[in-house]
Amino acid sequence: MTMPRRAAVLGSPIAHSLSPVLHRAAYAALGLDTWSYDRFEVDEAALPGFVEELDGSWAGLSLTMPLKRAIIPLLDEVSETAASVEAVNTVVFTEDGRRHGDNTDIPGMIAALRERGVEKVESAAVLGAGATASSALAALSEICTGPVTAYVRSAARADEMRGWGERLGVDVRIEDWAGAEEALHAPLVIATTPAGATDGLASAVPSSPGTLFDVLYDPWPTALASRWADTGARVVGGLDLLVHQAVLQVDQMTGLKAPLGTMRSAGEAALGGGRPDGVAS
Template sequence: MTAGQRRPERRAAVLGSPIAHSLSPVLHRAAYQALGLDGWSYDRFEIDEDTLPGFLGDLPEGDWAGLSLTMPLKRAVIPLLDEISETAASVEAVNTVVFTDDGRRTGDNTDIPGMLAALRERGVEKVDRAAVLGAGATASSALAALSRICTGPVTAYVRSEARAAEMRQWGERLAVEVATADWADAAFAFSAPLVVATTPAGTTDALAASVPDLPGTLFDVLYEPWPTRLAAAWADRGGAVVGGLDLLVHQAVLQVERMTGHTPAPLEAMRQAGERALRGRTAEG
């Protein structure tokens, strides 16, 4: 720190690998600006499972307010924390660490309530059945969210029996009625009133041609590139679409509130900052 620089009042950051394209700094910094937290800073660090313990151990006590975590750290961080919330424990995933005034490290998961908030914003509060495309870590968070709003079965479309077994186990753990089906039949998912796509970029492109007229709601967790072919086809056929930026913003809102103590966090300012950043990336591309 050079002479004349103001020492940050509190620090926060996002950790993960890879992390270079994370939008979290854009969202959190926009929140700090809107809240008038001029002394707060938010950075990004390339950290994996091997370097995480050393990074946490070297943090100066009292300087740091919290951390956002992305893959592959959401599970690896758990043994390094003093406590985690019930929400985080339900899916064995922590995406938020808050440092308390007494020096404790507490873990939470804002992905699950962020999903619910994003759906609620689009008018989806209850469904009688749903479908999930994919079976990774995001799919388990989707099941946790669906456990709170879906009154009937959830069908997970997966590529292997091992993945199917994992989803059924998550269903039992989360008290969700989970049926599994082969990925080759994924187009049948589109009859459900809510479809959650949790797969990597490009995976659902071939399904775009199978979207029916007037489908229900699609929650596609990707935000870049956007729209995905599936999301574009869904909107073209009159369906409601919730995107990955919606999820990212809503979970970041909850992180800001937990780390700063300021409630409510500035949702619209954060959303607009995220949209500007994505437009800028598209223009550069």
């Protein structure tokens, strides 16, 4: 009899996570009948105890905020990708019991953009300066050949983004959030801000913009993404990112090729719809 295998997503808050929907859809398509994937509300204080109690049935973990950095001291090894931004969103338990940490957000961003036809850009703009913004800079280090302008709200955030830029080899230029409308003229705009933060920019979308990558997936579309789509321009959404990073997690945890189309369909169904009119599918 095949031993049951377990995986889960951890974070706080976690009730909104679509990860169980995506991973379970993959398991069903791959015939992994003895695999399960759950979600657990775990904060930074509870994380060490939770990890220590896991037994040999566990294949891996997905980490969301605020655990992506807190998990690192609990791991035996961390990939170069994850180390570059000091953020782990994937843990795989090896056969010999070691805990391997990786970051699938960065290659997930690159894959989502390439799927929509964005291979290289001469410059880019990043809206926001949180944890997702650092992953965006890491992705841009692979596809952007020129400067990246980050629009931030505080001097502390500005310093952080400059530091990440130096570490990742990205030419980061800082602008105050008050001038964020100017960002909308960049060939690629990556919005990494919380829900509602970019709504006020929607009316400033130019008539022929470049590509927008808005990392939110619920609510969707955001006001900015909806207006962008109305122009007929390319929009990449948070579900694209979520699916691509989850595909890589399934690959690593199961050793099998994850079914991208099946996982995307499951995510769209869970959100109750597809893309805003005009967005590439």
